[in-house]
Amino acid sequence: MSAPHPHGDHLCMPEDARKRAARRLSIARGHLDSIVRMLEDPEVYCVDVLRQIKAVQGALTGAGEVVLRGHLEAHVATAHQRGDTVEIVEELMEALKYR
Secondary structure, eight states, rough: OOOOEETTTTTOOOOHHHHHHHHHHHHHHHHHHHHHHHHHHHTOOOOHHHHHHHHHHHHHHHHHHHHHHIIIIIIIHHHHTOOHHHHHHHHHHHHHTTO
């Protein structure tokens, strides 16, 4: 994993986490496009649409987990070394609001 890089007053997301999250979001976009096309068909089966919606939700959840893990590994685990444990706890609490 690449080391975090200071960017202003915050740390940047590790490159590998960004790439993995982007890949999962691309998959979600593909599923979402598929759902939109399905809904253009008057003969679409509701259960098929629901299955695709669940796939999008899974891809989004996976992307969120990748980003959170990257944050934990790159920033939270190293907060003590940087001397910013109080700030990182507040930041982590903020990040967990979106889970």
